[in-house]
Amino acid sequence: MKAVVGWCTKTQPHEFRIDRSLLLPFINTTHTRLIMSQPQNHEPLASFYNLCELFERLANTRGTDLKKRLFQRYLHDWRHHFGYDFYDAMRLFLPHLDRRRFNMKEIRLARIYTEALGLSRSSRDAIELIKYKQPPTSTSPHQKKATGDFPAVAFDVINERSTVLRATRTIHDVNNLLDKISEASGNDKATINIFKDVLNTYMPLEQKWLIRIILKDLNIGMTDNSILQVYHPQARERYAHCSNLEKVCKELQDPYLKLNQSTIQLFQAFKPQLGTRDRPKDFSSLHHQGRFYIEEKIDGERIQMHFDQRTKQFMWFSRRATDYTSMYGGFPDKDNLARNVVSCLKADTLILDGEMVAYDPKLDVFLPFGTLKSAAKDQSMDMHRARPCFVVFDIVFCNGTPLLGYPLWERLKVLNKVVTEKYGYLNLLGREEKKTMDDVTEALDHAIQMRQEGIIIKNPNSVYEPGARNHTWVKIKPEYMNSSSDNFDLLVVGGSYGSGRRGNKLSQFLCVIRDDRVEDDENPRFISFCMIGTGYTLDELGDFKEAFKDHQPYDPKRQPPWLIHPEYSSERPDVIMSYKTSLVVEITAAETISSNSWGTGYTLRFPRFVQFRRDKSWKDIMTWSDMLRTMRRQKTREVTSGNFKQHRKKRQRTTPTASGPTRVQLGLLGSQQGVDTRDIVEASSLFLDMTFYVVTGDEAHSKATLEAMIKENGGTFMQQARNTQYVVADILVQGIIRQGIYDVILPQWIVDCVEKQDLIPLQPKYMKYTTKRTEEAFSASIDKWGDSYMQDATEQSLREVMERMPLNVNDDTRELANEIQERYFQTVHIPGRIFQLVKSYIDDDPPDPNIDINDMDMTWVVKQRAHERLEMASVDLRFRGAEVTRKIEDGITHVISDENDMERIPRLIKAFKNGPLPHFVTTEWVDACVLNKTLVNEKDYQPKLPRNMLKEPTTP
Known part of the structure; x- marks a missing residue:
């Protein structure tokens, strides 16, 4: 079969000559501008088949630089043969930036080709088209088809039937054809007639790439940025300011001409800061x-x-x-x-x-x-x-x-x-x-x-x-209880089927971040980050189902090249979908934690769906760099929020005098200096060869007293944890605990050892913080209350054990449930306990129940109904795992009010402002959670307070 090659010279099949002079940098001179004058095209005879061959070469070539050279050669030859108006071809190179809309996806194209080819819907080839994502059967003649690649499957089906032996279509013809398809959008009969003509005039290879253009995804391994950069050094910047491909191509026809600095124009969209x-x-x-x-x-x-x-x-x-x-x-x-x-x-x-x-x-x-x-x-x-x-x-x-x-x-x-x-x-x-x-x-x-x-x-x-x-x-943004200060915009690319009643429905969804370590010129890559299974309503679950209409089974050994997910991860989806047609979702979570089950090496703790972000694409989601910044922010959040809290206190301090700032003499803080040991005489060798870092004392023994006791008994002490064996403190020292290598011992251990003049074995009662290694050592000889398996109990030891046992059965049950949630239900709720992570404050002001019936006015009735709704919400919360309180205390995640009784909310907001904020919601939020069997987005159920009610809050 001899095809019309057109104007582009070839040396060997599918190989173009590279002009090395094209690799020289662009030069802006008067001479070059004279050479490039008259940017008008000659006759529109550029072969579409020739362009398709270039697409094939680009798709099969590795390396961004070589791809750019191939495109640069094509562009140079175009300008030499046809002039400098490249817009018609650029629309085919960048179909996703073209403003024509075809409203066609793979399934609709499959049905249209089935009709245009005159295939029976039950025929082998019609089924191949419709079920293009499934591997070919043993009886299929298309054993080498690319599973999931519809244009490649269509090419195989068309190639068996095509009678077109000569390529006659030009790029100009193709653009006219695409205009007709766009105009016929939604009219299946007209579209089928158009494709019947396509089958009679276009070669199979041309139809393969025509389908890719209609789907707005060439999949040639070149981004719009790399193509625009080759076209003209200013094209990328120009497009960012106008979002108009035609305008960019017209203004930058001369590759040697450097225009003034690009700027925005009226009625041309631009990317905002x-x-x-x-x-x-x-x-x-x-x-x-x-x-x-x-x-x-x-x-x-x-x-x-x-x-x-x-x-x-x-x-x-x-x-x-x-x-x-x-x-x-x-x-x-x-x-x-x-x-x-x-x-x-x-x-x-x-x-x-x-x-x-x-x-x-x-x-x-x-x-x-x-x-x-x-x-x-x-x-x-x-x-x-x-x-x-x-x-x-x-x-x-x-x-x-x-x-x-x-x-x-x-x-x-x-x-x-x-x-x-x-x-x-x-x-x-x-x-x-x-x-x-x-x-x-x-x-x-x-x-x-x-x-x-x-x-x-x-x-x-x-x-x-x-x-x-x-x-x-x-x-x-303010920080909220039980959630990170920032939400995460992630891309959903996979789904897992539920169990029980949801056994045949997708109910959990794999979310990924974008790997921005990949060059802009290369195909995008995504890294698995978490699985979400809560937070969406039944209607939103329907939206997920709609998005997953075109999916394929997930095979960990044959992952798509754009996805990074551990092959042997226990967290794997059942199905997967292309990132190009997926959904961006906003996620909230308690924090980011380490995990080897995900490509990032991290995941979100208790992730929850917030909302769809239909205004964003995969290019706008969280990146690898964003995740690293999130981790850094999380590590410093306590320090940063502490700084803000301290600034609240500093407002009451006096300001420097007019004579200028006071010069402060530099030196160690008192807490860093340690006790003066010059006059201390060693009385024993109890702590010989033992090194301590005493951070604080307790109420009965100061830091200096403990250090003196260590020195008197043969030990040494330092003012930092490095190179020490024992860290002593009566508080949780977060900086040391975060390292995970030092136990933090209570000062009482030093005191008891000195009193008995013996090194008492460490026990849980002496520990402020215990590393995993020490916990494992304890578990071999002591139960969780501190009772030894090997030493006889005494009256004193039994008293100590009893004191450590909690009396509140509810707290014990809740702690057990939290542990179960942490271990086994990171992405979904414990069945029947959707409020397990909720600690709610009920904002209730019930009316006087003993009021005389004649005094029951409408105000009393409104308050009584509000009280009843809050009582019902309280029952729902408790029954489904929440902790409910009616006093303001630490750890409250939600404040529940009634929509008809919100007078106290401004005072409550002020009461909580110094710490992480709880979510303020009405009882309707509780009802919606119960209805949808998950925690739904709190923003949709916030109390709608008039602005004047919030302006002048009273003191609580």
């Missing part, structure tokens, strides 16, 4: 002339608004360049957000950056993120219904001028001049100018009191960098 979640060690990166801005962190969807005053046209884009103009209004001629904000805009043209939220005018509060879309689609006539509200915090374009290079403080001046607020429709986000850590702490306290998402700290002198995430914008 993002804030980092890393809490800085200091605020030097945020200071400008000693000051920084503090803003409220808004829980909404990032939106950029484009506006032209002359035409009154609006466009609204998400952070991923999704066009939401139809939702919020393209012109102010309908009852939409555009109509309500057009009067606020005084500039000729502008682009505003902000967050879109759902606003409740009755309560004067912003609603949770999940309510935004329903609020935007609500077309009822109720004036008090929840509605979209655009909260603006930046302006990046005004009167035809991009403002990216201007400092933030100047941009805000412009913003306040050209935009006026219309509260509840277009809000201007307020900010405070501050300069100390105390100010940050106060702002975070205020955010907690106002039930806000957190705060953002910004450098007033920072310029706007599209797509960047740097330390000039820093997000800080």
